[in-house]
Structures are given as C-alpha cells and as structure tokens.
Amino acid sequence: MANTLEPYRLTVHDAHDLLRGGELTSVELTESMLSRIRDLDDRLHSYIRLTEDLAIEQARAADGRLRSGRDVRPLTGIPVAVKDVFCVEGTVTTAGSKILSGFRAPYESTVTARLREAGAVFMGKANMDEFAMGSSTENSRFGPTANPWDPSRTPGGSSGGSSAAVAADLCLASVGTDTGGSIRLPAAFCGIVGLKPTYGRVSRYGIIAYASSLDQAGPMTKDVADAALLLQAVAGRDPADSTSADVPVPEYAAALTGDVSGMRLGVPREYFGEGLDPEVAEAVRESLALLEDMGAEVVEVSLPHTDYALAAYYLLAPAEASSNLARYDGMRYGLREQDTGELAEVYKATRSEGFGPEVKRRIMLGTFALSAGYYEAYYRKAQQVRTLIREDFSRAFERCDLVLGPTAPTAAFELGEKIHDPLRMYLSDVHTIPVNLAGLPGVSIPCGFSSGGLPIGLQMIGGPFREEDLLRAAHAFESNTDHHLRRPGD
Ligand code: GLN
Numbered sequence: 086m087a088n089t090l091e092p093y094r095l096t097v098h099d100a101h102d103l104l105r106g107g108e109l110t111s112v113e114l115t116e117s118m119l120s121r122i123r124d125l126d127d128r129l130h131s132y133i134r135l136t137e138d139l140a141i142e143q144a145r146a147a148d149g150r151l152r153s154g155r156d157v158r159p160l161t162g163i164p165v166a167v168k169d170v171f172c173v174e175g176t177v178t179t180a181g182s183k184i185l186s187g188f189r190a191p192y193e194s195t196v197t198a199r200l201r202e203a204g205a206v207f208m209g210k211a212n213m214d215e216f217a218m219g220s221s222t223e224n225s226r227f228g229p230t231a232n233p234w235d236p237s238r239t240p241g242g243s244s245g246g247s248s249a250a251v252a253a254d255l256c257l258a259s260v261g262t263d264t265g266g267s268i269r270l271p272a273a274f275c276g277i278v279g280l281k282p283t284y285g286r287v288s289r290y291g292i293i294a295y296a297s298s299l300d301q302a303g304p305m306t307k308d309v310a311d312a313a314l315l316l317q318a319v320a321g322r323d324p325a326d327s328t329s330a331d332v333p334v335p336e337y338a339a340a341l342t343g344d345v346s347g348m349r350l351g352v353p354r355e356y357f358g359e360g361l362d363p364e365v366a367e368a369v370r371e372s373l374a375l376l377e378d379m380g381a382e383v384v385e386v387s388l389p390h391t392d393y394a395l396a397a398y399y400l401l402a403p404a405e406a407s408s409n410l411a412r413y414d415g416m417r418y419g420l421r422e423q424d425t426g427e428l429a430e431v432y433k434a435t436r437s438e439g440f441g442p443e444v445k446r447r448i449m450l451g452t453f454a455l456s457a458g459y460y461e462a463y464y465r466k467a468q469q470v471r472t473l474i475r476e477d478f479s480r481a482f483e484r485c486d487l488v489l490g491p492t493a494p495t496a497a498f499e500l501g502e503k504i505h506d507p508l509r510m511y512l513s514d515v516h517t518i519p520v521n522l523a524g525l526p527g528v529s530i531p532c533g534f535s536s537g538g539l540p541i542g543l544q545m546i547g548g549p550f551r552e553e554d555l556l557r558a559a560h561a562f563e564s565n566t567d568h569h570l571r572r573p574g575d
Contacts, residue, residue: 184439194291266517273542
C-alpha cells in the first residue's frame with residue numbers, strides 16, 4: 086500500500102484505480118497534495134495561485150460521483166494544475182502578466198470546461214512566461230519557477246510551472262500550451278511527458294492568445310498513458326473555435342499496444358547539427374537504437390529548411406502577438422494606470438507599466454514586421470518559409486511514420502544564464518518551432534539523463550492528426566525504459 090501512503094506520487098491511471106476501488110478518496114488525495122504544495126512550493130514556485138476552495142469543492146463532488154458509481158471517468162477526482170493562460174470562470178487569470186492583475190475570467194476555456202466535466206480537480210494556476218513568451222519561465226511577472234531536479238536551473242518554458250508541478254508531484258497531471266515548444270521544452274527539462282497536438286485538435290476557446298495560428302493546448306503528464314487520457318478528455322471539435330477541426334477523435338488508449346514493429350522512424354540529419362549538446366545527441370541516438378531493437382525501422386530523412394524556421398517564427402509569432410495584445414489598453418481588463426488622464430495617456434501608462442520587457446520587445450518586432458513597406462520583406466517572406474517547412478515535413482512523411490530527434494539542444498540551463506540574451510534563449514526552441522509552423526503533433530518523452538543528473542527529452546513528431554502514432558511509439562519506448570520512473574530526489 087506504499088502508493089496510498091504517498092498518493093501524490095501516483096500516475097493518473099493508478100490513482101483512478103484506487104479511487105474507483107474505494108481505497109482512496111479524492112478529498113484525501115487533494116488534501117495530501119495541498120499539504121505537499123505548502124511544504125515544497127515556496128522553493129519551486131510552480132503555482133502562481135492556488136484554488137484551494139475550488140479544489141476541495143470539486144474533490145467532494147468527485148467523491149460523490151465515485152460513491153454512486155455514476156459518470157465516473159478516468160479523470161474523476163484527479164488533481165491537476167492549469168497553466169495560468171486558461172480562463173477558469175470566476176478565478177484570477179493573468180497569463181503571468183501584470184497587465185492582467187486582478188482579472189477574473191468571466192467565462193471558462195473549453196479545455197478546462199472539458200476537464201471539469203470529466204471530474205478533474207483544479208489545484209491552482211501554474212506559473213508561466215508572460216503571455217507564454219519565453220523558454221524559461223523567467224519572464225513571469227510573478228518571479229521564476231525552479232527546476233525540481235536542480236533548483237538553480239530553469240524548468241523550461243513557457244509552461245514551466247506546469248512541468249515543475251508534475252515533476253515534483255505537486256499535481257498528478259497538468260495542461261499547458263505550445264506555440265513554439267512551450268509544452269515540449271519544459272517537459273524535456275523536467276523529465277516528464279508533454280504532448281502538443283495537431284493544430285486544431287484541441288479548442289483554443291478561452292485560452293489567452295499569443296500567436297493564434299500556432300497556439301495549441303495539450304497534456305503534461307508523468308507517463309504516456311496519462312497523456313492519452315488527458316488528450317482524450319480535451320480533444321475534438323468545438324463550435325466556439327472555428328479553427329478546431331472536425332476530425333473524429335480516436336480512442337487513444339487503443340494506441341498503447343507496446344509494439345513499434347513495422348513503424349518507420351525518420352531521423353532528420355538537420356536536427357543533429359551545430360549547437361547540439363553531445364550528451365543529448367548520445368541519449369537520442371541510444372533511444373533510436375533501442376527502438377530499432379524493438380522492431381522499428383530507422384531511416385534518414387531531410388528537413389532542408391530547418392535553418393530558417395527560427396527566423397520565420399520570430400517574425401510571425403510577434404506579428405500575431407502585436408495584434409492579439411492590442412486589446413490590453415487599460416479599458417477592458419485588469420490593470421489601469423493614470424485613470425484621470427487623457428485616453429492616450431491611460432493607454433501608454435497602462436501598457437508601459439503592465440507589460441514586461443520581453444513582451445514589449447515582441448510587440449515592437451511584430452508591429453515593425455507588419456508595417457507598410459516592410460510587410461512584403463518580412464511577414465510575407467516568413468509565411469513563404471512556413472510553407473516550405475510544411476512541405477519539408479510532407480516529403481519526410483512519404484518515407485516514414487514519425488520523425489524523431491532531440492526536443493531541445495541541451496538539458497535545463499541555469500536560471501539567469503540566458504535571460505539577458507534573447508537570441509540565445511530563442512535558440513532553445515530550434516527543434517520544436519518547425520513543428521508548430523507545420524501545425525503537426527509532437528511529443529517529448531524522457532529518454533535519459535545528463536552526467537549532471539538532468540533529464541533529456543526525445544521528441545517524436547507525427548503527421549497531421551496522427552497523435553495515435555506518437556502515443557504508440559512513445560508508450561512502447563517507455564515500456565522498455567525506466568527514465569520516466571525516476572523522480573527528483575530519488
Ligand atoms: N519560446 C518560444 C517563444 O518565446 C515558444 C513559446 C511558446 O511555445 N509559447 O515564443
């Protein structure tokens with residue numbers, strides 16, 4: 086019964102069995118988690134805000150469902166952390182920004198609505214880079230999050246609060262968003278599973294927008310089976326988001342066969358170039374060899390426009406952000422400065438005071454890229470590059486079922502190491518950004534550790550709406566390895 090003594094250590098699927106069997110109640114599980122958060126989170130700062138009252142209320146309701154046996158689902162009674170970018174009705178939602186301080190969401194995001202319906206318990210809002218802009222969670226207006234494996238290091242970003250909370254057992258699972266790598270990079274840095282679905286697989290309704298043509302929400306979990314459960318709960322068409330796809334949602338659990346035989350895995354030579362840490366390269370190569378031993382076929386593929394992805398992304402994402410963030414003017418949401426001044430002064434004071442330096446940098450970049458005379462040279466060119474990158478992947482998928490490579494070029498870097506050097510920070514996303522530009526699904530799973538004991542992530546990229554392929558290969562790999570079972574401090 087070691088599991089019931091430390092229920093916070095459970096996976097979602099194991100906790101579900103205990104909850105269902107009456108060996109554990111959701112209130113017990115939630116309370117044990119809250120007390121662990123109180124013990125550990127001063128140091129980690131994975132949560133910006135706890136929603137304790139809501140959690141207890143949801144846990145009680147879940148226990149009712151469990152007792153009656155009616156409408157019990159895989160997430161009923163399960164404590165989750167919600168990235169602060171999701172609107173949760175009636176709770177303060179800030180996207181890590183001062184400009185939204187005190188903003189209480191008047192409505193619910195579709196992702197959290199679906200999690201609520203499934204009976205999940207919301208522990209609190211997880212820390213993040215302001216408006217999801219960043220790779221280290223250091224751009225949060227509420228201070229950075231520490232990596233549970235080494236508190237002097239970043240948990241990655243922008244969903245770093247979510248990844249740290251999962252890795253430190255401060256929730257059983259979490260949801261994040263990924264515009265250029267923000268689910269997969271922090272998953273890699275914290276040794277957990279992070280899945281970015283195909284663009285359109287999950288509704289963006291009620292998610293505070295960063296770059297609308299790239300943003301996508303997805304699960305961050307302790308193992309692949311849990312990722313399948315969370316994805317199942319949130320995926321599917323939503324009339325409130327016209328970009329959500331009308332593509333049937335398969336039964337994801339059916340993909341967890343443990344078998345990769347006959348799968349063709351493409352390895353892009355461009356993902357093993359300059360800047361890749363040799364320890365990361367080695368862990369990824371060993372993982373490929375293992376998958377080959379397990380019956381997969383490894384083929385070399387080429388994604389020739391990879392080098393241009395970062396530049397294209399850093400025009401397109403800021404361009405979209407400059408438009409999306411125009412709404413924060415002090416009139417409608419959160420912060421208002423110089424209330425007694427002229428309208429233009431209120432705008433200026435509110436935006437000067439409310440946005441942090443990285444967000445301002447992006448707004449300026451984006452506004453410049455969209456301005457008359459520059460649009461053709463920058464924005465349009467970047468869109469053309471985006472098409473070329475999408476075509477690279479289409480060609481690769483003629484030869485393979487999945488593309489595999491590192492999630493990030495290095496393991497978790499030090500807090501403070503890159504925060505004053507935006508270009509170096511942007512380079513952390515060199516392997517994840519092309520996947521967003523192409524709108525494809527990608528997952529990061531633990532595949533080894535550096536000599537310093539830091540987790541390393543393996544990235545698997547699938548064809549459009551082929552999340553099952555990702556889950557199948559990721560689960561088979563996990564079943565033959567134990568990296569995902571190691572926890573910080575073990
Ligand atoms: N690090 C990238 C950026 O700052 C990606 C962030 C994300 O995926 N939200 O834009």
